[in-house]
Amino acid sequence: MDLRIEGLTHRYGETEVLSGIDLDIPSGRIVCIVGPSGCGKSTLLRMIGGLERPSAGAVVQVGPPPEGSLNPLTYVFQDFALLPWRSVAGNVSLALEDHRLVDRAGRIADVLARTRLSDFAHALPRQLSGGMKQRVAIARALAVDPAVMLMDEPLSALDAQTRELLMDDLVGLWERERFTAVYVTHNLAEAVRLGHRVVVLSRRPGRIREIVEIDAELSGRGAMEDVQAHLWGLMRDEARAADAELVDG
Numbered sequence: 097m098d099l100r101i102e103g104l105t106h107r108y109g110e111t112e113v114l115s116g117i118d119l120d121i122p123s124g125r126i127v128c129i130v131g132p133s134g135c136g137k138s139t140l141l142r143m144i145g146g147l148e149r150p151s152a153g154a155v156v157q158v159g160p161p162p163e164g165s166l167n168p169l170t171y172v173f174q175d176f177a178l179l180p181w182r183s184v185a186g187n188v189s190l191a192l193e194d195h196r197l198v199d200r201a202g203r204i205a206d207v208l209a210r211t212r213l214s215d216f217a218h219a220l221p222r223q224l225s226g227g228m229k230q231r232v233a234i235a236r237a238l239a240v241d242p243a244v245m246l247m248d249e250p251l252s253a254l255d256a257q258t259r260e261l262l263m264d265d266l267v268g269l270w271e272r273e274r275f276t277a278v279y280v281t282h283n284l285a286e287a288v289r290l291g292h293r294v295v296v297l298s299r300r301p302g303r304i305r306e307i308v309e310i311d312a313e314l315s316g317r318g319a320m321e322d323v324q325a326h327l328w329g330l331m332r333d334e335a336r337a338a339d340a341e342l343v344d345g
């Protein structure tokens with residue numbers, strides 16, 4: 097299933113947050129969204145996920161979701177959002193409990209194996225590092241066989257080394273499963289490491305400044321300094337202006 101965003105504009109009261117966004121999210125690709133602070137990245141993700149309705153324009157699902165998908169659009173949040181009293185398997189199970197399933201336990205075991213978490217099935221979140229918690233959150237998202245994962249700064253609560261490890265994991269997972277994701281990040285290194293397509297938004301109201309296609313295979317990518325420099329060149333002045341903006345209230 098592809099997603100097509102058509103002429104999406106959104107206002108909160110008088111404030112225009114997003115303006116005229118046209119964007120395709122092709123199946124099997126990771127599309128990263130970057131842009132200055134407050135430009136509407138998370139708002140765009142909420143619109144894509146249907147949590148909010150845009151003031152104008154639409155998000156269109158093109159083609160059917162994967163067979164057996166329980167939830168075509170599934171979020172992964174920065175703060176992991178795990179229930180502390182449930183084990184790893186119990187947290188994954190949570191995503192499945194609203195659905196009648198013949199073999200829920202099998203489905204949980206399968207997704208834990210796919211995300212290399214089988215040995216941790218009975219651990220509680222408090223026993224896990226931040227990186228492991230986020231791996232569990234990713235496993236929970238995958239458990240429903242989503243068409244598209246909507247990832248909002250998924251690595252930004254983690255230290256630099258753990259981020260590196262998780263990026264390696266995500267590359268490995270993509271190589272195995274070819275999942276589709278919209279991935280919001282502040283971090284240009286993450287965007288060039290994981291994105292097949294990097295969408296640069298302008299300062300609020302967020303408009304698409306440029307879409308940078310990166311053809312290199314995910315697995316062989318280095319730091320891609322030239323692409324990072326290009327992205328930063330597109331963003332620098334606006335990031336500075338956003339940084340100097342007074343906060344309301």
Ligand SMILES: Nc1ncnc2c1ncn2[C@@H]1O[C@H](COP(=O)(O)OP(=O)(O)OP(=O)(O)O)[C@@H](O)[C@H]1O
Nearest residue numbers: 108113131132133134135136137138139140282300
């Ligand atoms: N529910 C809301 N009501 C009113 N204003 C909102 C609401 N949600 C977001 N905003 C405003 O919309 C703008 C865009 O916010 P959003 O969180 O989407 O930006 P962002 O690019 O994800 O920001 P950041 O990079 O800081 O995470 C901000 O000015 C924010 O204050």
